[in-house]
Amino acid sequence: MSLLEVRGVDVFYGDAQALWGVSFTVERGTITSVVGANGAGKTTIMKTISGLLIPKSGSVIFEGRDITREEPHRRVEMGIAHVPEGRQLFPRLTVMENLKAAAYTKRAREGFEDRLEEIFSLFPILRERRNQLAGTLSGGEQQMLAIARGLVLRPEILMLDEPSLGLAPKLVLMILRLVRKLKEEGYTILLVEQNVYQALKLSDMAYVLETGRIVKSGTGEELLRDEGVKRAYLGL
Amino acid sequence: MVGLDYVANAVVSGILIGSVYSLVGMGLALIWGIMDVINFAQGDFMMIGSFVTYWAFTLAGVDPLLSIPLSFLVTFALGVLTQRVVIERVLDAPMVSQITATFALLLMIRYGAEAAFGPYTRRISVPYADVIFRIGSVSLQLPRLVAFIVSLGVALAFYVFLKTTYTGVALRAVSQNRMAAYLMGINVRKMYWLAFGLGVGISAVGGTLVATFLPIYPEMGGFYALIAFIVVVFGGFGSVFGAYISGIIIGVTESVSALFISPSLKDVVAFLLFILIILVKPAGLFGTEQR
Numbered sequence: 001m002s003l004l005e006v007r008g009v010d011v012f013y014g015d016a017q018a019l020w021g022v023s024f025t026v027e028r029g030t031i032t033s034v035v036g037a038n039g040a041g042k043t044t045i046m047k048t049i050s051g052l053l054i055p056k057s058g059s060v061i062f063e064g065r066d067i068t069r070e071e072p073h074r075r076v077e078m079g080i081a082h083v084p085e086g087r088q089l090f091p092r093l094t095v096m097e098n099l100k101a102a103a104y105t106k107r108a109r110e111g112f113e114d115r116l117e118e119i120f121s122l123f124p125i126l127r128e129r130r131n132q133l134a135g136t137l138s139g140g141e142q143q144m145l146a147i148a149r150g151l152v153l154r155p156e157i158l159m160l161d162e163p164s165l166g167l168a169p170k171l172v173l174m175i176l177r178l179v180r181k182l183k184e185e186g187y188t189i190l191l192v193e194q195n196v197y198q199a200l201k202l203s204d205m206a207y208v209l210e211t212g213r214i215v216k217s218g219t220g221e222e223l224l225r226d227e228g229v230k231r232a233y234l235g236l
Numbered sequence: 237m238v239g240l241d242y243v244a245n246a247v248v249s250g251i252l253i254g255s256v257y258s259l260v261g262m263g264l265a266l267i268w269g270i271m272d273v274i275n276f277a278q279g280d281f282m283m284i285g286s287f288v289t290y291w292a293f294t295l296a297g298v299d300p301l302l303s304i305p306l307s308f309l310v311t312f313a314l315g316v317l318t319q320r321v322v323i324e325r326v327l328d329a330p331m332v333s334q335i336t337a338t339f340a341l342l343l344m345i346r347y348g349a350e351a352a353f354g355p356y357t358r359r360i361s362v363p364y365a366d367v368i369f370r371i372g373s374v375s376l377q378l379p380r381l382v383a384f385i386v387s388l389g390v391a392l393a394f395y396v397f398l399k400t401t402y403t404g405v406a407l408r409a410v411s412q413n414r415m416a417a418y419l420m421g422i423n424v425r426k427m428y429w430l431a432f433g434l435g436v437g438i439s440a441v442g443g444t445l446v447a448t449f450l451p452i453y454p455e456m457g458g459f460y461a462l463i464a465f466i467v468v469v470f471g472g473f474g475s476v477f478g479a480y481i482s483g484i485i486i487g488v489t490e491s492v493s494a495l496f497i498s499p500s501l502k503d504v505v506a507f508l509l510f511i512l513i514i515l516v517k518p519a520g521l522f523g524t525e526q527r
Contacts, residue, residue, distance in 0.1 A: 072418040088416040093408060153421065
């Protein structure tokens with residue numbers, strides 16, 4: 001059984017259809033990525049999984065349970081963590097308070113102190129800045145905090161939406177290395193990245209999304225060799 | 237010529253009454269800050285607190301100070317109910333709808349109370365009403381002193397709650413980024429119930445406190461709501477801490493100015509101060525420019 005299965009979802013913003021019969025699966029312990037151009041619907045997929053959007057038809061199955069109409073906070077309690085695009089921190093809470101806000105659920109509060117230690121060893125800079133307001137952090141630090149907040153949730157699946165967006169090249173590599181490290185530690189990751197080459201290199205499985213439809217799928221390596229993918233996304 | 241003694245007395249009594257204004261203002265600031273909803277009925281929820289205390293005292297002989305939890309809980313419950321039945325439906329509606337909704341609440345509560353209790357002014361005469369302490373030339377009426385101490389205690393407890401508890405931090409998180417709060421597993425809808433319940437409940441504690449030394453009547457909410465609005469704008473929109481300090485500043489301004497000009501003009505002075513602040517520091521004393 002797959003950890004997560006999205007089955008033929010159609011999602012609308014008002015009258016405009018954003019996703020057309022999108023289906024894919026995420027297996028436990030893998031990195032799965034969704035790549036595609038801006039506006040292809042990658043963020044919409046993530047929002048559908050975390051419950052910010054409800055599909056008109058189709059279903060979202062998590063650990064064998066249909067969660068299509070479940071409220072977002074209930075999904076977090078089940079272990080679905082969505083680190084949204086643009087970080088979406090609480091700017092006038094401190095770093096510590098941002099992490100504490102993420103420890104609101106019963107699931108996350110259990111062993112919060114211990115997990116905090118793990119998180120701080122992963123991101124030493126956050127420990128240094130723990131009493132600083134999140135809004136005053138640099139872009140890279142903000143992204144680390146956003147991911148850290150996701151880890152506080154004790155996720156079964158960690159969904160990262162454009163984690164490297166707007167970061168300097170060195171930081172992009174750092175974040176991507178981190179994603180690989182998280183996988184090695186046993187996390188399951190669903191990744192949306194504009195940096196297609198790097199994303200595919202990391203991924204066990206990948207899906208190409210074009211104007212709301214999945215047009216190609218395969219392992220990361222397969223898609224890296226695919227002529228269409230090369231032409232459209234890799235500039236080769 | 238006004239003697240220094242008079243000024244000292246006015247300052248002290250301003251601080252004492254101001255601390256009650258602070259509670260009403262804090263409630264308004266909380267609701268405003270977390271939900272972006274302006275609750276015009278804030279003063280009327282405070283009036284409910286006063287009447288709970290009045291009836292508990294009159295019918296069952298409950299000391300007003302002992303009725304604080306009752307007053308808080310009754311109003312808290314009414315607040316949660318109001319949130320579920322009314323406010324929730326207009327949260328994402330245009331501001332005009334929100335204003336209309338809370339204004340309708342104001343009318344219903346205020347004139348409902350007037351229909352039920354009559355428009356009369358009532359007083360509670362607690363046995364310790366006339367106990368007065370003197371410190372030098374400054375005299376302190378016991379009920380007012382108690383009101384100040386309780387208000388300070390409530391404000392501190394509230395501050396600690398918001399700063400240190402998981403629920404308090406989650407409440408602040410909701411006010412800053414609703415979508416992210418959902419993604420952190422926070423039940424935003426429940427947080428809003430809590431915010432409205434707490435917001436009106438705190439104001440009701442203010443209502444209980446004034447009932448021990450000032451007359452109460454169904455329309456009293458009008459005056460306190462006005463003060464609460466000044467307090468909130470003065471303290472910085474949505475800043476709960478700012479509301480506490482500015483309530484006291486407004487209390488002092490009112491009572492000191494009453495020494496020099498007709499006491500009936502004291503509200504005018506508060507408003508002048510308000511306009512001055514708007515001109516000099518539009519975000520309020522403790523406000524941040526952006527929210």
